[in-house]
Amino acid sequence: MADTYDLIVLGSGPGGYVAAIRASQLGLNVAIVERELLGGICLNWGCIPTKALLRSAEIYHYMQHAKDYGLVAEKISADIDAVVKRSRGVAKQLNQGVTHLMKKNKIAVHMGEGTLTAANKVAVTKDGKTEEISAKNIILATGARARDLPFAKADGKRIWTYRHAMVPPEMPTKLLVIGSGAIGIEFASFYNDMGAEVTVVEMLDRIVPVEDAEISAFLEKSLKKQGMTIMTGAGVEKIDVGANGVTASIKAKDGKVATSEFSHVIVAVGIVPNTENIGLEALGVAMDRGFLKTDPMCRTNVAGLWAIGDITAPPWLAHKASHEGVIAAEAIAGGHPHAMDPKNIPGCTYCHPQIASVGLTEAKAKEAGYDVKVGNFPFIGNGKAIALGEAEGFIKTVFDAKTGELLGAHMIGAEVTELIQGYTIGKTLETTEQELMETVFPHPTLSEMMHESVLSAYGRALHF
Template sequence: MTTVSVASSNGALMFDVAVLGAGPGGYVAAIRAAQLGLKVALIERDQLGGICLNWGCIPTKVLLRNAEIVELVKDGEAYGISYENLRVDYARAYKRSREVSNRLVKGVEFLMKKNDIRVFIGEGTLVAPNAILVEHRSEERTITAHHLIIATGAKPLTLPFLKPDGTRVFTYRQLLEVQRAPKSMVVIGSGAIGMEFAYIFHAYGSEVTVLEALPRIMPLEDEEVSAEIARAFNRRGIKTIAGAKVTDAKVGAEGAEVFFETDKGQQSIKSEWVLVAVSVTPNTAGIGLDKVGVKMNQAGYIEVDDHMATNVPSIYAIGDVTGKLRLAHVAQAQGVVAAESIAAKLGKYHDHLPKLDYDAMPRCTYTIPQVASMGLSEAQAKEKGYEVKVSKFPLRANGKSLALNNTEGFVKIVADAKYGEILGVHCIGPDVTELLPEFVLAKNAELTPEEIARAVHAHPTLSESLMEAAEGIGGLPIHI
């Protein structure tokens, strides 16, 4: 990798494309642009891989795997395993998470070198539609390019009365630096981040309560999935309270007391730690977007077209800053589209430029049970005026689930009754995040549930549940 810590200003460096932000969207965009023959600069203020590889997607999945194993060991009797004086070490789990993240970051560094991408470490600010000023340790350099790609991501949204301090009140970023599990923790927000951390720390002995302001847990998921995940968590001893609007908090040396309102009135709960996981906000302030005229919406997200282009012809944007779907794999897909679109404008790409279908984008939560979905929920489909057919296959009827001793959950398909179009798929259960891509491919290829049902699935596998759910749309499931 050609890494350049900016030196004193000695003239601008010229590239075909400069990417601001080296998270999963940014570095993928840089690689695809380089593959298409463009001269590429990649600018990053911290570490390659961004939040995802360093302090997000990857380390949390390592911790979740550790937590899953801890739970399996605790359930050893079911497998004929007995033990005495079980000891679990969260510090070792933390260490493994850092080892895996560091390995992947080194992999990205190798890919930069392989693709001859110039990497500049420093704070980047747009100073013109084709130029980024990079500052590092009081030194600066201007990077100019025919086109710019903004991939600066997002940061946690906080509450005014709960300022994260990394001691009692945490963001997800801060929580990934701790090396012990607390005695108790309140999680504010039941999205993927909040639910994953609730599962992790409960496995390591923490008493966990999840507060959600909206009427149901995981409110962006199908209603039946929300109900199932709440039941699963409550069975494990993770308390979930929906319709709980947090109004205030008191933080002291021993912990925090969180005040919230429900239909039962004002309540409070005390805990050693608090995780604020309510949402994120885009990293668009202070990087010069206003100076060059890039259009943003009221929430601060950059407005883009189907090719990731902004209103400024030379500037593109991808990932969380667009607010489309704030997921790493969506950022990567957008990065490919942006790079190919720029290469086409420069005469280096002549294939079809695809339009991303956000209804076919997978959404995943890696708790146990896992949650995976795409497209419309049953309620959303009906609200849009569709006459729907719904099929749901329970995993308790799947042989592989029984062999795994993990029968929580189901596969649910929402289809258009008239044409058979797949409108939405909603899964909860073991490894369903690995199963969902079959439906993503089917939707992109405009296949119907009937065609999935006719595809032979190996037995015994979890994937049979997809086939059975698809058969159910036609009213012909075999095993229920």
């Protein structure tokens, strides 16, 4: 007889395991199904281990610039194998943490490949054996995988996805990164800091194209200063793989095609949702280009079937998946959670310098019909940034000129991925410029720039 639960969660990434925990807290009998490792891609092969790699690169960068801080560090070198080993250790620690959380919250873990056999049933297959479990409600949280280029299939040797780039068989000497979204730029930044010669090719007219145009321009200038080659409005048309490297044919913005030699290639051109072969077609689940359609409470069009995270609409971010997991769990338990507002979801890119943003860009705000007031404050005007030796960057805020509503905030510079949450809270609370102006910011901190940027939008900046 099949095990029966109140809820089955298919996938244990940051959306799935959080949904399972919240549902358990609300008194539901919960099972989670995972085919590989608890914690999913984010904890094991994504957000967390990449940040461990980037931290090593950051420390290496500081050591190489020790004299800027009045220090002496000689014969500095990097051991890529040791850097990767540390990263994998961090991932293992967090995987064990999720395992503990499942036990603590009395969540039944079924390891294996999960397939829907009905709207309320899942077949779990492992080592040739299949068990069937059922529940009144099922949350799909199966995530996504890297998109391949048809002419550049990842082989793990010369052509890499993000997963290969986290455990490189060797240190690249000359690296081509195709795509300049968060994943592409983070790996470009990591390998550049570690000593590789890096070229980034972006099809659109600017790098990190989802960010505000001023952020993109500042980052491109910074990365070029660090030694990277940045090609925008360009495309890779062909890649030939050899024993010792690859030859790439790249069409530049002017239409001319040139060939260049690289030791390795990272393909970072988007994701593909893991929605195939899990029984969705037979159930008639509504999709859009493979992504599941959901209502504001994460329901699909099939009763009892819910979907969260990277298999649904963008943005495809771990924290968005986790929040959706809470929304779905609370709705299933009979609550009335607030629907997700995409405009209040912050985005962070951990390159050097860091990028963080929330809400509308200046251009998007104008397209939406807003009359805007824009504030801008540079890191060079902040005492803490100068003391840290991190005077590169700025903070930009966008307001509705009529109401004072904070429409968006955009940052580039040291630790902005930590600062952005202040503006995110402000947006969630529907704050106005007046409330932000009247808030006391501690001194000396980087956060003072957030205050100054708001003041700047209204011609009241004090320190620049």
